[in-house]
Amino acid sequence: MIQIAVFSDVHGNLPALEAVLDDMEKRGIHQKFCLGDLVDFAPWGNEVIEKIRDLNIPCLMGNHDERIAFDIPVVPLPKHSEEETIARFIAIDHSKKQITDDHKRFLSELPFHLQLNYKVGAKHWSLQLVHSSLSSNDTYLYESEDDEVFVDMLEESRSDIIVMGHTHLSFKKRIGNQWAINCGSVGRSKEENRLASYLILTLDEEAISPEIIQLHYPVEKTVRQIRESGIPDYYAGFLRNENVSVL
Template identity: 75%
Template sequence: MIQIAIFSDVHGNLPALEAVLKDIEQRGIHQKFCLGDLVDFAPWGNEVIERIKSLNTPCLMGNHDERIAFDIPVFPLSKHSQEETEARFIAIDHSKKYINAENKIFLSELPFHLKLNYKVGKRHWDIQLVHSSLTSNDTYLYESETDEVFLSMLEDSKADLIVMGHTHLSFQKQFENKKWAVNCGSVGRSKEENRLASYLILYLTEEKIIPEIIQLSYPIEEVIQKIKESEIPDYYASFLKNDNVLIL
C-alpha cells in the first residue's frame, strides 16, 4: 500500500502548517504534495514559503500565489461583504509588500497542475492535482456541484481521482465508475465550522483508492494574536474565531 498526503491553502498560517507536517511525519508518510495558496491572511507568508522550499514539497500555483508573484490587481468579489472586501484588499496588499523578491520568484515558477501515476502491484493509478480546476486556479467547485462537472474533469484528465483545494471546504465524492473527486480542505483558513487544519491522505492498494480527510487542532489563539499584532486586518482573527458570518 502507498500513502500520499495532500494539503492546500495554508494562507500564511505557519502554526497550522507545522501541525499538519508533524502529523504527516508521525504517520510515516513520505509522499506529500501542496495544492497552493501559501500566502495571504496570516503573518507568516515568507516563513510558509521557506518551509515548503526546505522540504522540496511539490506545490501548485494557487490564485493567491499568482496574484502576489505577478502583482495582479485585486477586484471585489460579489460573494464578499463590504467588510471582507475592505479587509481582503488590505491583507493582499500586505503580502505584496512583505513577501520578499526571492520568494515571489519561487511562487512565479510553480506549476499550474500536476498529474501523478503510481503503480501498486499490477495496477496503475492516475491522480490529477489542481488548485481549483484544470483550466483555472480561481474556480469555486463545491460538493453540491452536479456529478457531471467532476466526471468531465476526470475524463479530460484521464484520471482515476482528482484532488482540489481553493474553497476551504473538504469533501469526498465517489461516482458509479468508481472514480473520485476530493477536496482536501484548507490547512490555514478553513471555512468549516470547526476551523481545524485539514488535509488528505490517499491510501493506494492494487484494488482501490481510499481517501481520508484528516482534521487537526493547532494553536489557533497564537495565530489570532499574531494577526492582531500585525498590519493584517483583525477581520481574519475574528474569522478564525468563527465570529464572522460565513458567506460562501
C-alpha cells in the same frame, strides 16, 4: 500499499502548517503534495514558503500565489461583504509588501497542475492534482456540483481521482470507481470547526481509499500574530468563527 498526503490553502498560517506536517510525520507519510495558496491572511507568508522549499514539497500555483507573484490587481468579489472586501484589499496589499522578491520568484515558477501515476502491484493509478480546476486556479467547485462537472474533469485528465482545494471546504465524492475530492484548507478553513484539514490517499492494488484529516492547532497564536501585524483583525475573528462570512 502507498500512502500520500495532499494539502492546500495554507494562507500564511505557519502554526497550522506545522501541525499538519507533524501529523504526517507521525503517520510515516513521506510523499506530500501542496495544491497552492501559501500566502495572504496570516503573517507568516515568507516562513510558509521557506518551509515548503526546505522540505522540497511539490506545490501548485494557487490564485493568491499568482496574484502576489505577478502583482495582479485585486478586484472586489460579489460574494463578499463590505467588511470582508475592505479587509481583503488590505491583507493582500500587506502580502505584496512583505513577501520577498526571492519568494515571489519562487511563486511565479510553480506549476499550474500536476498529474501523478503510481503502480501498485499490477495496477496503475492516475491522480490529477489541481488548485481549483484543470483550466483555472480560481473556480469554485463544491460538493453540491452535478456529478457531470467532475466526470468531465476526470475524463479530460484521464485520471482515477482528482484532488482540489481553493474553496476551503473539504469533501469526498465517489463517482463509480473514481473520486473527486477537496482536501480542505490548512490555514483558513471555512468549515464550522475551523480545524486544519488535509487528505491522506491510501493506494493498493484493488482501490484508492481517501481520508480527510482535521487537526487542532494553536489558533490563538495565529490570532495574536494577526492582531499584531498589519493584517486586519477580520481574519483573526474569522479563525475564531466570530460571526463572519464563510463564503
